[in-house]
Amino acid sequence: MSLNLFAAIRNRILYHPTWRDADDFDEIWKQRIELLASFISQRGVVADFGCGMMWLERYLPPACTYLPLDLHRRDDRTVIFDANRDAIPDRPFAIAFLSGMLEYVASPEGFFGQLIERRPSQIVMSYVSTDLLPGRAHRRSLHWQSHLSTREILSRLVGPYRLSRYQELRGNQLFSFEVAQERHV
Template sequence: MVMVSFVKKVINFFNKKKTIQWKNIENFDPNWKERIKDMSRYIDSGSVIVDLGCGEMWLKEFITEKESYIPVDYMSRGGDTIVCDFNNYEYPKTNSDTAFVSGCLEYIEDFKWFVEKISQSNTKCILSYCTTEYFPNMESRKQLAWKNNLSKFEVISLFESNQLFLVDENLTKTNNQIFVFKK
């Protein structure tokens, strides 16, 4: 009995030392569709949309045949997915005008590089992000495998420093902040 307790303590110690990765806890909550639907209303008709961190590609449900859709994720989500690991400085070469980033920025280690790439490739970005104002518990953020902890002001400043300026914002029922940036 004592040995089992000791082994559990050792395992817990090493588990706490390990960095939690999204791929190890990946889970797609169908309730996130509501957030994606809210964000999709900011898409301009006829846009070419690059869905960065596309996951289950739920955005496809909310766009029309007038828009072009380019799914990107760290692993294939289907035949047309462009595979890029943003944490390995991989970014897709696309001819998009709108970056759609729903629940992805939190998992990016070099978020400054990521936003710079978005700005170089797009004239608009529709972003959801869990800011520290609404998700202040750092331990909870860490348990969710989030790699950065930005306030609303820091998010806006980051995009503005890359010539993408806030034109609209909203807050979902689950306190995800939606930002719309344009050049």
């Protein structure tokens, strides 16, 4: 395990984030967000689920429009959304962006189900799977509510989507899924 990941884990164990203040967000996450933004290959509205400090906006391709969704209002554009309580808002978007938020979703299966029903053309996401950080007690100490393996993520999304890109960065798995093209025989 890298020293950066270890330090982040230690800090999360000692502090329970409310996601209201800038102190709840680690500047190192910008690197993950910037790299994930480079995975965006579609045009259109990018729904930034759990937008936090809205760092994604500065890294978006010019053909994309930003739609921030979060527990707390970040600016006048923010759509208030709690993935553990609310249905995905009925707002049009082409790309779903999830950076560091899925770990905090109690029912990722339900969230994925809603997301698939919305049929974005691309899902770009990060996740720390149980393959990389096992042990539910340890994960819960980080206040994480979901505990998926890589296989479980793939089994939920591959079918309606195809995995178009994968990379690891400091203990995070980075995925891009694009709508699977129907095959005509």
